[in-house]
Amino acid sequence: MSHPFHAIIHSPFLPVPFRPGAAAAPSLGVNVAWPSRALRLPRARASADKREQAMEEQGGAAALGWAARDATGVLSPYNFSRRVPRDDDVTIKVLYCGICHTDLHVIKNYWGNAMYPVVPGHEIVGVVAGVGGGVTRFKPGDTVGVGYFVGSCRSCDSCGKGHENYCAGVVLTSNGVDRAHGGAATKGGFSDVIVVSEHYVLRVPDGLSLDRTAPLLCAGVTVYSPMMRHGLNEPGKHLGVVGLGGLGHVAVKFGKAFGMKVTVISTSPSKRQEAVEHLGADEFVVSRDPEQMKAATGTMDGIIDTVSAWHPIAPLLALLKPLGQMVLVGVPNKPLELPVYAIVPGGKGVAGNTVGSVGDCQAMLEFAGKHGIGAEVEVIKMDYVNTAMERLEKNDVRYRFVVDVAGSLGSAA
Numbered sequence: 001m002s003h004p005f006h007a008i009i010h011s012p013f014l015p016v017p018f019r020p021g022a023a024a025a026p027s028l029g030v031n032v033a034w035p036s037r038a039l040r041l042p043r044a045r046a047s048a049d050k051r052e053q054a055m056e057e058q059g060g061a062a063a064l065g066w067a068a069r070d071a072t073g074v075l076s077p078y079n080f081s082r083r084v085p086r087d088d089d090v091t092i093k094v095l096y097c098g099i100c101h102t103d104l105h106v107i108k109n110y111w112g113n114a115m116y117p118v119v120p121g122h123e124i125v126g127v128v129a130g131v132g133g134g135v136t137r138f139k140p141g142d143t144v145g146v147g148y149f150v151g152s153c154r155s156c157d158s159c160g161k162g163h164e165n166y167c168a169g170v171v172l173t174s175n176g177v178d179r180a181h182g183g184a185a186t187k188g189g190f191s192d193v194i195v196v197s198e199h200y201v202l203r204v205p206d207g208l209s210l211d212r213t214a215p216l217l218c219a220g221v222t223v224y225s226p227m228m229r230h231g232l233n234e235p236g237k238h239l240g241v242v243g244l245g246g247l248g249h250v251a252v253k254f255g256k257a258f259g260m261k262v263t264v265i266s267t268s269p270s271k272r273q274e275a276v277e278h279l280g281a282d283e284f285v286v287s288r289d290p291e292q293m294k295a296a297t298g299t300m301d302g303i304i305d306t307v308s309a310w311h312p313i314a315p316l317l318a319l320l321k322p323l324g325q326m327v328l329v330g331v332p333n334k335p336l337e338l339p340v341y342a343i344v345p346g347g348k349g350v351a352g353n354t355v356g357s358v359g360d361c362q363a364m365l366e367f368a369g370k371h372g373i374g375a376e377v378e379v380i381k382m383d384y385v386n387t388a389m390e391r392l393e394k395n396d397v398r399y400r401f402v403v404d405v406a407g408s409l410g411s412a413a
């Protein structure tokens with residue numbers, strides 16, 4: 001089984017260059033013939049039909065969601081059914097669901113991997129409505145979270161080491177392939193109910209506000225996990241955060257809670273005041289201003305790059321001290337350029353990161369609970385999601401849209 005983040009055709013994350021007319025996948029480091037769109041569409045449609053049939057055969061509770069049907073990404077009401085709950089399943093009534101930039105990449109098929117109809121949403125906070133007979137950790141009424149994935153093989157090396165997020169059989173919460181259930185495409189949190197094995201359900205600590213917690217389930221763990229792994233959680237160290245969006249603004253909050261010096265590196269001068277006065281950043285550097293970038297050269301121990309679009313990374317690597325570490329978490333749909341001169345002389349590291357394990361996510365939530373960390377959110381109703389997606393694409397959100405699913409889905413359908 002190939003890891004879906006590595007496989008080309010099924011990659012939920014690799015920005016497969018699904019460009020009309022493009023004949024080959026550029027810059028993936030392997031010589032892979034890339035079928036033209038004309039060749040690929042009929043096959044995609046056939047397997048979509050199969051998946052839909054599998055979904056019909058699920059036979060579980062009726063669910064109401066909002067789905068994108070094609071690459072316009074326009075979302076509209078969609079009826080489907082969840083799987084019949086198994087012994088270890090938790091049935092969750094969805095309360096809030098954040099909108100991650102990944103949802104936008106996927107519904108518009110920018111990564112070439114959309115399995116329509118796509119019900120987005122993987123930043124879910126809800127309340128347990130029912131549990132299977134074998135569930136030991138949750139009971140009806142518990143407040144819980146679901147993040148980017150809802151399954152893994154639980155027998156491979158990665159799963160054994162507690163890195164389910166890197167399992168080749170990881171099942172994504174939305175637009176994933178649920179092989180254990182007829183290969184049906186998974187449907188995410190833009191829906192009233194979701195059924196998830198208890199192994200992938202998170203406990204939301206008391207005291208956290210639910211709408212502000214939802215984005216932590218993806219954005220939060222995606223920055224927290226590499227900060228822990230690369231020692232970017234030590235007081236006094238200097239962290240650079242590139243891109244002040246959903247992921248970036250939470251990284252600033254974690255960095256400050258760890259006692260670090262935090263500098264935001266942004267293309268938006270209009271975000272300076274809020275970054276410093278409200279989010280607690282120590283400094284703000286406009287990445288398109290060469291003077292400001294020069295002044296910050298060689299000052300940072302680590303950088304978390306959250307940018308969703310193509311951008312030059314060599315100027316960012318220049319901001320690291322020798323032996324500094326950059327972690328890429330943003331997933332632009334075109335390959336970034338990494339000139340060796342940018343890392344070899346300073347012995348610098350460049351790493352990637354995909355969300356975090358279940359354990360990382362629970363630890364992140366506990367940390368957020370202790371430090372009162374939540375995302376800055378604009379809570380919206382379901383019938384605003386299409387406008388929200390347009391605004392997200394234009395970088396017009398401070399800093400995360402969260403859909404009040406329980407409070408608006410019924411009336412919006």
Ligand code: NAP
Binds near residue numbers: 105
């Ligand atoms: P977001 O809220 O849209 O934030 C992205 C930020 O990137 C923007 O706020 C903007 O910040 C900056 N930016 C946008 N266009 C840019 C450009 N052309 N050049 C330079 N900077 C630009 O998105 P998000 O939800 O935080 O997600 C960010 C990326 O992470 C997406 O690609 C998403 O798919 C990916 N992601 C990855 C993981 C993972 O596990 N690795 C998890 C979640 C999301 P400024 O205005 O400050 O410049």
Ligand code: ZN
Binds near residue numbers: 102219
């Ligand atoms: Zn996400």
